[in-house]
Amino acid sequence: MSLGRVGSVAPARLHEAARAAANGGIVVASVLAAALVFVVAIGVPPGAAASAFIEGAFGTSLNIAGTLSKMIPLTLVALAWIVAFRAGQLHVGFQGQILVAGLAASVVALRFSAPMGIHLALGIVAGVIGGALYAGLAAAFWRLRGVHPILSTLLLNLVAVELLAWWVREPFHDPSTPLPETVALPGSVLWPSLSGHGALHLDIVIVPLAAIGIHFLLRRTSIGYEIRVTGANPSFARASGVWTERVSVTAIVLSGALAGLAGTSLVLAGSTPAMTENFEAGYGFTGIAVALLARNSPLGVLPAALLFAALEQGGGSMEGTVGVPSSLVDLIQGFTIILVLVAATVEYRKRQRRLQTAVPTKTATPVPPSRDLGAVS
Amino acid sequence: MIAVDLAPLDGALAAAIVVLAVPLLLAAAGELLSEITGTLNVGLEGMMLAGAFFAYLGADSTGSPLLGLVAGMSGGLLFSALMAILTVEADADQIVSGIGLNLAAVGLTGYLFDHLFSGRPQALVPILGKVEIPGLSSLPVIGEALFSQDLVTYGTFVLVPVLWLGLYRTTWGLSLRAVGEAPAAAETAGINPRLVRWGGIMAAGALGGIGGAFLVVVQVGIFQHQMTAGRGFLVLAAVIFGGWRPAGVVAACFGFAAADALQLRLVTAPVVPPGVWLAVAIVASGAALWRWVHRSRTSDAGGLVWVGSVAIVGVLLYLKAPAVAFPNQLWRGMPFVMALVVLASSRARARMPSHLGLEARRA
Numbered sequence: 247m248s249l250g251r252v253g254s255v256a257p258a259r260l261h262e263a264a265r266a267a268a269n270g271g272i273v274v275a276s277v278l279a280a281a282l283v284f285v286v287a288i289g290v291p292p293g294a295a296a297s298a299f300i301e302g303a304f305g306t307s308l309n310i311a312g313t314l315s316k317m318i319p320l321t322l323v324a325l326a327w328i329v330a331f332r333a334g335q336l337h338v339g340f341q342g343q344i345l346v347a348g349l350a351a352s353v354v355a356l357r358f359s360a361p362m363g364i365h366l367a368l369g370i371v372a373g374v375i376g377g378a379l380y381a382g383l384a385a386a387f388w389r390l391r392g393v394h395p396i397l398s399t400l401l402l403n404l405v406a407v408e409l410l411a412w413w414v415r416e417p418f419h420d421p422s423t424p425l426p427e428t429v430a431l432p433g434s435v436l437w438p439s440l441s442g443h444g445a446l447h448l449d450i451v452i453v454p455l456a457a458i459g460i461h462f463l464l465r466r467t468s469i470g471y472e473i474r475v476t477g478a479n480p481s482f483a484r485a486s487g488v489w490t491e492r493v494s495v496t497a498i499v500l501s502g503a504l505a506g507l508a509g510t511s512l513v514l515a516g517s518t519p520a521m522t523e524n525f526e527a528g529y530g531f532t533g534i535a536v537a538l539l540a541r542n543s544p545l546g547v548l549p550a551a552l553l554f555a556a557l558e559q560g561g562g563s564m565e566g567t568v569g570v571p572s573s574l575v576d577l578i579q580g581f582t583i584i585l586v587l588v589a590a591t592v593e594y595r596k597r598q599r600r601l602q603t604a605v606p607t608k609t610a611t612p613v614p615p616s617r618d619l620g621a622v623s
Numbered sequence: 624m625i626a627v628d629l630a631p632l633d634g635a636l637a638a639a640i641v642v643l644a645v646p647l648l649l650a651a652a653g654e655l656l657s658e659i660t661g662t663l664n665v666g667l668e669g670m671m672l673a674g675a676f677f678a679y680l681g682a683d684s685t686g687s688p689l690l691g692l693v694a695g696m697s698g699g700l701l702f703s704a705l706m707a708i709l710t711v712e713a714d715a716d717q718i719v720s721g722i723g724l725n726l727a728a729v730g731l732t733g734y735l736f737d738h739l740f741s742g743r744p745q746a747l748v749p750i751l752g753k754v755e756i757p758g759l760s761s762l763p764v765i766g767e768a769l770f771s772q773d774l775v776t777y778g779t780f781v782l783v784p785v786l787w788l789g790l791y792r793t794t795w796g797l798s799l800r801a802v803g804e805a806p807a808a809a810e811t812a813g814i815n816p817r818l819v820r821w822g823g824i825m826a827a828g829a830l831g832g833i834g835g836a837f838l839v840v841v842q843v844g845i846f847q848h849q850m851t852a853g854r855g856f857l858v859l860a861a862v863i864f865g866g867w868r869p870a871g872v873v874a875a876c877f878g879f880a881a882a883d884a885l886q887l888r889l890v891t892a893p894v895v896p897p898g899v900w901l902a903v904a905i906v907a908s909g910a911a912l913w914r915w916v917h918r919s920r921t922s923d924a925g926g927l928v929w930v931g932s933v934a935i936v937g938v939l940l941y942l943k944a945p946a947v948a949f950p951n952q953l954w955r956g957m958p959f960v961m962a963l964v965v966l967a968s969s970r971a972r973a974r975m976p977s978h979l980g981l982e983a984r985r986a
Binding site: 288387391393396398401402405407412415531565575576577580584588 | 663665713715716718719720722723724725727728729730731732733734736737848853859860863950953956959960963967968
């Protein structure tokens with residue numbers, strides 16, 4: 247299947263890395279070209295739109311801060327996807343894990359008090375555990391009852407959405423406002439601000455640390471090796487003594503923990519002092535697009551997340567300046583996923599042809615691109 | 624004697640349930656066809672949203688709700704064609720394709736809507752009229768709900784049994800199911816699995832599109848950003864809950880619609896009215912009884928104890944209704960929890976089409 251082709255093999259060698267970057271570049275260029283078509287179609291001059299976009303994403307220190315802060319959840323969710331994906335586990339529960347992490351962090355923030363720093367650390371730990379447990383629930387459904395994580399996480403997301411809607415209206419609602427939001431979180435639990443306008447917080451340091459950390463984990467540790475080998479070839483992994491079930495569950499839980507960390511950042515370094523109903527802002531799904539664009543490489547996530555963060559930030563401000571509806575951003579993100587999938591297929595078929603011509607005797611009967619599409623690749 | 628007070632359970636509620644159930648039923652019929660042929664169509668939400676937007680666009684520019692419906696169906700088909708190209712022709716992962724399509728649908732409908740309709744007060748598009756069936760429509764309770772409806776609703780009533788007959792009583796239906804269960808065997812029998820999967824996905828697009836269009840041209844007459852509000856996902860849950868069987872899926876859609884209608888009625892009620900407890904007791908003990916009757920070891924008396932205790936607890940709750948208000952958000956989350964519970968039972972999984980594209984990337 248195509249996802250296997252997107253990035254089951256990390257670009258270890260240089261020319262592969264170059265090809266990956268070139269492919270990513272082609273996808274990005276075609277997506278931006280498509281976006282330009284939409285912009286021109288509604289009668290906005292492309293030059294004006296482009297400069298409004300760049301101004302919106304990078305023009306002022308406030309805009310740069312906004313772009314950088316949007317990188318945090320995008321990077322973490324993309325890494326969360328990668329960890330699970332590399333173990334051969336697809337799940338889409340990041341939205342739910344972010345929300346549950348937010349709930350856990352808000353309990354620590356509003357029901358406990360602790361000195362500065364410690365309170366923040368407790369909030370983060372609670373959120374990470376919340377995300378990991380919610381992912382663990384999906385893993386438990388899978389291991390104990392055979393429910394596929396895709397289906398269970400899809401449902402768990404929707405449960406979490408309603409849970410949060412209730413959370414900010416009933417038990418944690420701020421009675422002084424009719425809006426569905428919690429009481430403002432105390433300063434001791436918030437990430438310290440890095441800029442006067444409060445758009446960027448210290449949690450930005452997580453971005454490079456997490457990307458490098460996951461890269462290191464996958465490449466240089468034994469659990470990372472077990473994750474990769476389980477994802478690449480489960481029967482080989484089992485034959486060589488890897489307890490694949492445990493590795494898969496670990497990967498899902500670790501994935502949930504990363505999504506949970508994203509959730510804590512969104513709540514404890516958010517744009518509003520209180521936790522609102524829609525703090526997740528769709529990152530649980532757009533993060534997947536980032537991972538796909540990065541071809542499931544932890545370091546590749548950094549440029550991909552920067553691009554998507556700039557799109558969110560710059561695209562949002564184009565509405566006010568040149569009248570391009572901000573929904574363009576969703577459109578671009580959807581197109582990116584679609585194009586990455588198409589690009590992966592095209593590349594796979596090319597590789598098949600190459601293999602066929604290179605060693606005709608050994609691959610005399612290459613697997614035809616899955617006759618029964620669901621299950622064969 | 625105690626007067627049986629079924630306060631919120633009246634004809635208006637029955638009518639509301641039907642109106643809320645129709646878009647779910649339409650989309651579920653499409654999704655069922657798609658899943659039976661092996662495609663887990665997560666993009667259904669996007670297809671419904673496209674249906675809603677293009678229905679609004681069509682009805683607004685032509686002034687005809689029927690043309691709006693057609694436009695909505697085309698919008699759904701547009702996205703399902705994309706889904707089919709991705710998953711059938713390009714062998715792309717079904718889940719990721721669906722996620723991409725959902726995002727693209729939110730973007731496209733939002734973008735076009737903002738561009739085309741911003742800066743002027745939103746016009747109400749004409750709504751499909753009701754056609755009363757003489758005589759039947761004056762029946763108590765169900766008359767208004769079932770026989771004073773629009774053409775789409777009547778169409779849905781016809782579609783569902785036809786779907787069941789088609790799937791389980793024709794060779795055509797057998798080939799559809801074969802593609803979802805054993806594509807290789809189906810191909811040996813001369814069925815083209817690709818073509819069948821295309822058909823299933825396009826059915827999901829067409830019916831999901833009409834379901835989304837129904838929200839606009841029958842229910843409210845306007846379009847809003849992301850107005851399908853998770854109905855596509857609710858339908859995914861209904862198909863799971865219904866065990867991939869038409870009758871089960873229909874029951875699940877009506878159940879979810881009833882929960883939603885009740886929730887809408889109870890939003891203003893300070894506490895849950897006793898009638899609701901009675902209704903829950905009847906439904907729960909009925910379900911327990913049904914289970915007991917259908918289990919293999921009917922000699923087991925434990926099941927009957929269950930049925931009895933559920934009924935007794937329900938009646939007690941009815942007589943001494945506790946002063947609790949059930950938060951409507953949690954109420955709305957119940958269908959998804961219920962779908963999870965059903966999925967965790969081994970019987971449901973046995974009914975899942977074997978080649979529903981989940982283990983997609985595994986060779």
